[in-house]
Amino acid sequence: MPRFIRRPPIHAGWDLFLWRILAWGLGLLLLLPIIVILASLFSPLSSGAAEAWEQIRGFLLADALKETLILIIGSCFVAFLLGVPAAWFVENFQFPGRRFLSIALILPLAIPPFIVAYLSTETRERVIPFLVRIRTEQGVDSYLLWEEGLRYGCLILLFASVLYPYVFLAGRSAFCGSGIILGEAGRMLGRSPWRVFWSVQLPLARPALFAGLFLVAMEVLNDYGAVKHFGFSTLTVTLFSTWFGLDEIETSKKLASWILMTIFLIVALEHWHRGRAKLTLHQEGRSAPNAPRGPFLMICCYFSCLLPISLGLIYPTTALLQWFLNETALPKPDTWVEIIQATKNSLLLGLTATVICLLSALVIIGITRFSKGKLLRFLSHLSTVAGYASPGTVIALGIMGVASAAREWFPLGTWVGDYLVSGSMLWLIFAIVARYFSVAAQMVQQGLIRQPENLDHAAQALGDSPLRIFRRISLPLLRPSLLGGATLVFVDVCKELPLCLLLRPFEFETLSTLIYGKVDQGTIYACAMPSLFLILLSMIGLIIVELNGWRKLSK
Amino acid sequence: MVSLEMIRTLSSILLTLGFSAHAAEVRLYSERHYDADKQVFTDFTKKTGIEVKVVKAGANELIARLRSETKAPQADLYITTDAASLTKATKAGLLAPLKSDLINQQVPAALRGKADTWTAFTMRGRVIVYASDRVKGDLPKSYEDLTSPAYRGNLLIRSSTNKYNRSLLASIIGIQGKTGATQWAAGVKKNLARPPQGSDRDQIRAVAKGLGDFAVVNTYYLGILEQSSNEEDQKARAAVKVIFPQSADRGTHVNISGGGIVKGAANQENARKFLEYLVSDEVQKLYQKLTSEYAVVEGIKLEPLQEAWGEISPDLESIHVMGDHDQEAVKIFNFVGWK
Numbered sequence: 001m002p003r004f005i006r007r008p009p010i011h012a013g014w015d016l017f018l019w020r021i022l023a024w025g026l027g028l029l030l031l032l033p034i035i036v037i038l039a040s041l042f043s044p045l046s047s048g049a050a051e052a053w054e055q056i057r058g059f060l061l062a063d064a065l066k067e068t069l070i071l072i073i074g075s076c077f078v079a080f081l082l083g084v085p086a087a088w089f090v091e092n093f094q095f096p097g098r099r100f101l102s103i104a105l106i107l108p109l110a111i112p113p114f115i116v117a118y119l120s121t122e123t124r125e126r127v128i129p130f131l132v133r134i135r136t137e138q139g140v141d142s143y144l145l146w147e148e149g150l151r152y153g154c155l156i157l158l159f160a161s162v163l164y165p166y167v168f169l170a171g172r173s174a175f176c177g178s179g180i181i182l183g184e185a186g187r188m189l190g191r192s193p194w195r196v197f198w199s200v201q202l203p204l205a206r207p208a209l210f211a212g213l214f215l216v217a218m219e220v221l222n223d224y225g226a227v228k229h230f231g232f233s234t235l236t237v238t239l240f241s242t243w244f245g246l247d248e249i250e251t252s253k254k255l256a257s258w259i260l261m262t263i264f265l266i267v268a269l270e271h272w273h274r275g276r277a278k279l280t281l282h283q284e285g286r287s288a289p290n291a292p293r294g295p296f297l298m299i300c301c302y303f304s305c306l307l308p309i310s311l312g313l314i315y316p317t318t319a320l321l322q323w324f325l326n327e328t329a330l331p332k333p334d335t336w337v338e339i340i341q342a343t344k345n346s347l348l349l350g351l352t353a354t355v356i357c358l359l360s361a362l363v364i365i366g367i368t369r370f371s372k373g374k375l376l377r378f379l380s381h382l383s384t385v386a387g388y389a390s391p392g393t394v395i396a397l398g399i400m401g402v403a404s405a406a407r408e409w410f411p412l413g414t415w416v417g418d419y420l421v422s423g424s425m426l427w428l429i430f431a432i433v434a435r436y437f438s439v440a441a442q443m444v445q446q447g448l449i450r451q452p453e454n455l456d457h458a459a460q461a462l463g464d465s466p467l468r469i470f471r472r473i474s475l476p477l478l479r480p481s482l483l484g485g486a487t488l489v490f491v492d493v494c495k496e497l498p499l500c501l502l503l504r505p506f507e508f509e510t511l512s513t514l515i516y517g518k519v520d521q522g523t524i525y526a527c528a529m530p531s532l533f534l535i536l537l538s539m540i541g542l543i544i545v546e547l548n549g550w551r552k553l554s555k
Numbered sequence: 556m557v558s559l560e561m562i563r564t565l566s567s568i569l570l571t572l573g574f575s576a577h578a579a580e581v582r583l584y585s586e587r588h589y590d591a592d593k594q595v596f597t598d599f600t601k602k603t604g605i606e607v608k609v610v611k612a613g614a615n616e617l618i619a620r621l622r623s624e625t626k627a628p629q630a631d632l633y634i635t636t637d638a639a640s641l642t643k644a645t646k647a648g649l650l651a652p653l654k655s656d657l658i659n660q661q662v663p664a665a666l667r668g669k670a671d672t673w674t675a676f677t678m679r680g681r682v683i684v685y686a687s688d689r690v691k692g693d694l695p696k697s698y699e700d701l702t703s704p705a706y707r708g709n710l711l712i713r714s715s716t717n718k719y720n721r722s723l724l725a726s727i728i729g730i731q732g733k734t735g736a737t738q739w740a741a742g743v744k745k746n747l748a749r750p751p752q753g754s755d756r757d758q759i760r761a762v763a764k765g766l767g768d769f770a771v772v773n774t775y776y777l778g779i780l781e782q783s784s785n786e787e788d789q790k791a792r793a794a795v796k797v798i799f800p801q802s803a804d805r806g807t808h809v810n811i812s813g814g815g816i817v818k819g820a821a822n823q824e825n826a827r828k829f830l831e832y833l834v835s836d837e838v839q840k841l842y843q844k845l846t847s848e849y850a851v852v853e854g855i856k857l858e859p860l861q862e863a864w865g866e867i868s869p870d871l872e873s874i875h876v877m878g879d880h881d882q883e884a885v886k887i888f889n890f891v892g893w894k
Binding site: 055056059060063121125128129131132135140143144147148152228229230231232233241244245246247327331334335405506507515519520521524525 | 588590591610612613615708748751752753757760766785886890
């Protein structure tokens with residue numbers, strides 16, 4: 001016998017009240033580091049900090065902005081060229097090896113940019129004779145121009161080759177679904193595949209592609225290891241050097257707040273422009289496409305897939321394996337201990353962050369679904385974007401602000417002070433969750449969007465409370481999204497460098513900080529083994545999720 | 556599923572949050588990252604039975620940590636590879652007096668802290684290397700010569716954010732004042748063959764490949780390259796020769812690896828013993844052999860590898876003033892655009 005006869009509003013009940021408080025609390029907590037940084041936009045600087053700020057504005061900021069913009073725009077452009085054709089051909093045509101290539105096209109996500117930067121050192125050294133010839137034949141000025149141009153080109157290609165999967169995934173999810181149907185309609189009306197692509201599918205895909213390109217831009221902005229290795233000073237590198245070089249935390253916070261404001265402006269513009277974009281790791285419920293007509297299209301299919309794969313997957317892995325031919329790459333016994341410990345730490349950090357991110361995402365996004373409160377929706381929307389849009393160094397600065405305040409309130413001697421606040425582990429995990437929560441949140445959000453609200457209404461009419469609905473209906477249906485979200489968060493945390501460098505506890509090396517440390521000391525080949533472990537860890541996760549997605553598709 | 560391994564790792568992480576252990580041990584906060592140190596630690600433990608526990612991080616992180624732990628220090632010894640950091644730690648009141656006659660006897664006063672708060676145990680010079688087969692004309696003899704327009708597009712040096720360059724500029728500020736130092740930094744920046752990138756080892760390799768004719772590097776890198784099993788490294792080392800820059804008012808810039816006892820530490824006596832061990836003749840000889848750093852104790856014969864570099868007349872006075880001009884050096888680097 002149903003408990004309710006009339007249909008209650010979906011956000012009924014005070015039993016949700018506690019969960020809403022939790023959602024509010026979590027949301028605010030996740031935004032806390034960003035709020036701390038934005039607050040310094042308005043706070044006045046002490047004299048020492050003001051002087052340092054003048055220094056930065058006067059000498060460093062213009063160059064930093066220029067380099068950052070060139071790298072971001074260049075990388076987005078090349079990532080677009082690598083990702084979009086591959087996505088289109090994979091979605092629109094059926095050809096032998098499509099499934100395998102499709103999985104391989106995503107794997108470069110497992111390789112952090114800084115590792116490829118280190119791997120490319122020997123390749124770049126081969127360019128030196130060419131540069132020397134330019135110097136002797138055309139003079140120093142020409143040489144310096146060429147040197148800079150090649151460096152930019154190399155780094156942009158490098159970023160694009162491991163970050164294009166974001167664009168590829170976005171393109172894949174955008175070119176399927178209604179894009180395919182309208183595309184087929186266009187073909188039936190006589191348009192060629194190329195015109196269909198340009199006039200129908202590409203405009204439809206615009207929102208999703210912008211989302212993918214935005215992720216590429218944020219990754220480039222956040223990068224520290226690769227940029228530093230190539231000798232560039234982007235905004236992130238400048239932030240680092242202000243913090244540790246000038247020793248001016250206040251000035252760093254000011255710089256960070258300006259960086260944040262700019263990013264948020266871009267995000268707001270993008271949101272206003274696009275609406276909602278989807279980014280998925282797999283598609284469901286679509287008929288298989290046809291084989292390409294003609295050998296030319298067949299060649300295009302393979303070329304568009306193999307080019308990104310060779311740049312982003314084959315080149316780094318062969319370079320890495322070549323390093324192993326070098327004797328110094330094989331670790332001695334005590335270095336093994338170091339590497340195993342770092343692997344364990346990366347795993348632990350990744351798993352902890354993933355679990356917390358997913359749970360928080362479920363709470364915040366789930367509650368928002370059942371709540372009509374505008375403020376809560378806004379908060380949840382903000383928290384799904386803010387973390388990823390903020391560079392890791394900015395979040396680390398914000399967390400340090402929160403940590404020092406907390407350490408003042410709970411000094412050593414109190415229970416909270418001794419075990420929670422004074423150590424660094426808590427803050428590192430907090431920072432990582434603050435940054436990558438939005439990845440998990442977006443996956444959960446997309447998963448929930450796909451579930452029609454009628455399901456919830458039906459369940460509620462039959463007597464279930466919102467909590468039961470969530471637990472028994474939404475959650476099981478969310479499983480693929482949760483798996484996808486877990487993998488993306490895990491891979492991102494494994495690759496994360498600046499946050500770990502800045503906030504790690506003592507004796508806590510992750511694989512990424514270990515690799516960075518070895519390169520910083522000059523023993524570059526010694527990072528071959530940790531790099532291999534890192535890449536394998538991430539790839540296994542990615543492969544599992546992709547196989548899962550393909551299995552569903554072929555059912 | 557929570558495995559035993561995870562619990563073990565989790566609990567070891569929680570434990571490092573700060574329980575102090577009891578058995579005979581000495582806990583180091585060290586900036587040094589060399590594998591050779593492990594041998595020194597094992598030898599010390601074999602000799603004295605005192606276990607050596609190390610925590611490695613950058614100097615600024617370590618000082619920040621020490622500052623936050625003044626009421627209950629977690630470390631006994633603070634070891635760094637830059638004299639400026641030791642000066643900084645002394646000024647912040649983080650180090651206790653060494654009070655060791657042995658150290659006072661072994662190490663010259665110029666290589667010990669003025670307030671008896673620290674001692675050096677190795678030394679390294681910052682020298683000029685040049686491509687021996689390509690450079691025919693006049694060689695630069697001092698740091699100032701590097702600013703000559705003749706070397707435009709030919710000079711390789713690592714980033715200004717690296718402490719070795721900061722201390723070099725700090726020593727130049729100490730001798731020539733802010734204006735002279737700014738001129739020097741600007742002159743060097745103009746001559747760079749590429750924007751600073753990579754470590755000193757990358758600079759030597761770039762010289763060997765022909766990207767530039769001159770590089771400024773630390774002496775021990777030459778030893779690392781020569782003893783490396785990598786063929787490219789050995790070729791790079793063979794392609795360059797060393798100049799020890801000197802001028803009328805100064806010798807070759809040197810920096811030190813040194814340590815000091817943390818104020819209020821639990822194992823101060825063990826820390827003292829460890830430092831005394833580091834400046835003992837046998838360990839000084841070992842460091843020269845393993846890491847190609849210079850000994851600080853007089854009378855230790857140089858390794859043949861080191862003798863091949865040439866004779867060093869180190870600028871020992873600057874060691875004590877590097878810390879005073881550190882911030883100024885960073886400002887000058889930013890001003891001239893040496894990234």
